[in-house]
Amino acid sequence: MKIKKLIYPIIMALMIFGCSSSSTEDLNDQNPNPDPDPDPNPITKVTxxxxxxxxxxxxxxxxxxxxxxxxxxxxxxxxxxxxxxxxxxxxxxxxxxxxxxxxxxxxxxxxxxxxxxxxxxxxxxxx
Ligand code: HEC
Structure with a gap:
């Protein structure tokens, strides 16, 4: 009984903080489109x-x-x-x-x- 009461909030806390920190950081820090278009011109460049x-x-x-x-x-x-x-x-x-x-x-x-x-x-x- 005691163990259950302790574990439950811990799991909840882990889920909340785990999710919130990773999801917000990912959205803010990562370029949503890290490689927008390496070669926007489909025609190759003159070399x-x-x-x-x-x-x-x-x-x-x-x-x-x-x-x-x-x-x-x-x-x-x-x-x-x-x-x-x-x-x-x-x-x-x-x-x-x-x-x-x-x-x-x-x-x-x-x-x-x-x-x-x-x-x-x-x-x-x-x-
Ligand atoms: C029939 C021979 C001949 C051909 C073919 C030729 N050149 Fe020349 N070029 C010369 C001579 C002679 C000069 C120096 C006299 C002058 O500037 O007109 C010269 C000068 C130049 C100069 C100027 C140099 C300076 O700084 O004053 C450039 C740039 C040049 N040539 C580029 C080219 C390019 C690019 C081609 C091909 C598309 C070409 N030449 C084809 C004979 C030729």
């Missing part, structure tokens, strides 16, 4: 390996190779080279007075130019 390298290879490294040829001032054969020069690259591929590749080579397509600009906007990812 050097997937998108940019092939443009450089087909249109630029004929001169900006390693070693450079035809008076090109630097090579564009690695991720770091292209990344560090992206601002200059974008301005020259969009230039009509001083374009890259130089005339009489055809300019990059609007889609290729857009891809390089999107690469910059996406944070110049390597892969």
């Amino acid at each position: 050097y390996d997937a998108d940019i390298k092939s443009i450089m290879s087909s249109r630029c490294i004929g001169c900006h190779g390693n070693p450079t040829t035809q008076g090109a001032p630097f090579s564009l054969t690695t991720y770091n080279e292209v990344k560090s020069r992206v601002t200059g690259i974008i301005s020259r591929i969009k230039s009509s007075s001083n374009p890259m590749p130089p005339t009489p080579n055809s300019p990059l397509t609007p889609a290729q130019i857009e891809l390089i600009e999107q690469w910059q906007a996406d944070g110049l990812l390597e892969n």
Whole structure:
């Protein structure tokens, strides 16, 4: 009889405090949506390996190779080279007075130019 009278309130107390503390803390401390959307854009981001390298290879490294040829001032054969020069690259591929590749080579397509600009906007990812 005595034991029952003691155990019952203890169990009740454990249930109440156990439940209340864990439930309120969980609601307050935990982000209800800890991983909202790691990639909100279903379209994958532009990366050097997937998108940019092939443009450089087909249109630029004929001169900006390693070693450079035809008076090109630097090579564009690695991720770091292209990344560090992206601002200059974008301005020259969009230039009509001083374009890259130089005339009489055809300019990059609007889609290729857009891809390089999107690469910059996406944070110049390597892969
Ligand atoms: C036919 C050879 C040739 C090709 C192809 C070529 N370039 Fe050039 N590039 C040059 C030469 C020569 C220069 C230096 C003279 C000048 O700036 O116009 C140069 C200069 C540049 C410069 C400016 C350097 C500076 O800081 O002044 C950039 C940026 C550049 N090229 C990017 C590119 C990109 C990107 C491509 C491909 C889309 C490309 N080039 C294709 C020959 C080439």
